[in-house]
Amino acid sequence: MLKAKYIPYTLHFRQPAVTSRDILTRRDTYYLKIWHDEAPDCFGVGECALFRGLGDDDKPDYEKRLADLCDNINQSHSIDNIEWPEYTSICFGLETALNDLQNGAKRIIYRSGWSQGLDEIPINGLIWMGDARTMLSRIDEKLNAGFRCLKLKIGGINFEEELDLLGYIRSKYPPEQLELRLDANGSFTPDNALSRLERLSRYGIHSIEQPIKPRQYDAMRRLCNESPIAIALDEELIGLHATNDKTEMLDSIRPRYIILKPSLCGGFRSADKWIELADERNIGWWATSALESNIGLNAIAQWVSTFDTTMPQGLGTGALYTDNITSPIVQERDIIRYDHKNGTWRLPEDISQP
Template sequence: MHYKIEVYPRDLHFKKPAGTSRGTYTERKSWFLVLSSKDDPDRWGVGECAPLPNLSCDDVPGYEEMLAKACQNFTNTGKIDIDGLRDYPSILFGLETALLHFEANSFNMWDTPFSRGEAGIPINGLIWMGSYEDMSRQVADKIESGFRCIKLKIGAIDFDKELEILRLIREQFSSEEIELRVDANGAFSPNEAMTKLNRLAELDLHSIEQPIRAGQWEDMALLAASSPVPIALDEELIGCNTPEKKKELLSFINPQYIILKPSLHGGLYGCSEWIKEAQERQIGWWITSALESNVGLNAIAQWCATFDNPLPQGLGTGGLFTNNIDIPLVVKGDRLWSNPK
């Protein structure tokens, strides 16, 4: 097969600013790979390369040159150089999913109940950082829409105010009715983390993502061993790109959960390695998008649907952009549907 890849950069604009403890996004850039072949002119495939500024391990100078080199290497060989792209997970993800789309000749890359529009994937309702009033309004909207798992990004406003929002939910809904997750994005210092975790534990949370900054393995391992709230790793996984490093991290910290974002954590191939290592250690996991357009989100959701994972996934980001790509993904209640019937 003689492949051709064309690269199309595109700036995606958020409908409203997306606040995290690392700053606020108003736009982000993606590179779309369109794969074709003279041998089969009726087929094409598209993948998305979307490194997150100041977060992705491949958000580096010379990214576009590396992307062009990776695409050229693929067209020359017909194969994805997985080991050569381990430090460029967003490029690996874009190439993997463009090829999967090409081979399936469809945005439905696997045959699953999800791809056939027969079943939806349970997802969490994401509450972005903002003022107390704005976050409270978001919570009310998500619950009214039918979400049964709410995830709040915390660390931007006064901690007592954030506790108050969580407490208001708990006063109305038990943990059986509404599952609560929080994502601190590394906002706590190691010295204060346990005190804050003890206060959060009073609200019967499912888990907390990344309570302290990544890279503090000893402190994180202590928290994972003693926290009354289960610990989920997210940013901690970034840059652990080899099988050996993945084994080392999970064995040392031994978290309760890991959260997998293919654009950040190794593409589909690398995330499959994470899942294997996590399952061997009885560590739970779920899959999340990383602010991709609907092209990347669809690929992640299609892949996610191949697993028998009942946990709510983090795939409710399809409505974030004013200029998103039109793909038939629909959120109904607390589930993401593809081509719903």
């Protein structure tokens, strides 16, 4: 019979992570462990990466839903009998744990050249919000490290100062040498968004994520039609699980890109559906982790590696924490790779012990 349990875990940021919504110093997450009772040392692990304040599953009964899932698994005789949860981050963790178990319980979630250590995944360098001096220092650090694509979170300081930062970057690196992506996290309004996008476009911007808050379909459609910068939807995807809801949003807004965060948009099966619908509409996509630990980051990277895409992905968050899970994931310059020969997984005792 299958057995399961969940383990709470707290991650601590090396430095406060600032967005237009919040200042983050810690991240509470949950690991889901699944095994067969006759072989307790062989287990799969997934991360139920609840994102408080953003995910649509941030509800008081979250841990009860996890406990109910474990009870259901403990009473199941096979994987086919498991009742799939409604909460998106729990689906993400369950998919990861089951794939891990079925692939030999070696943290191999999706088999690909990347998981064999043969391929690399290009990533963007993420610049968190801060005061102008702090952001400038972070920008220099990423540029000196060899990044060819930067993503800047904007909307947290004075807009004129943000324009100055972009001007500084472009004075050193023209668009053909450095791709710039922006993430506004919904900090613009329908009234000021277009004028701001026009001013930002002078700096050769590749794209901007979620310029205004989600569920403003008419306003977002106008922006997508009129903006001189390609718009990518991020938070707009959260909470849309039925295929009809997904198609209605894509057909209403018609964005240039969508950003896929599997732990927030329904798990991997749901993300696969988003890609299918986007491809049918000639809408581009890339994936971004959502502050998961290396357990979740590994799963997303292995999933991304099964697609034929060369776009830089947003998967470089593993070094944010002082107490992340040790893994074979290695970041070098602007790529991540899986060092399956020399790297190792070191799981917390609460997970590794039978």
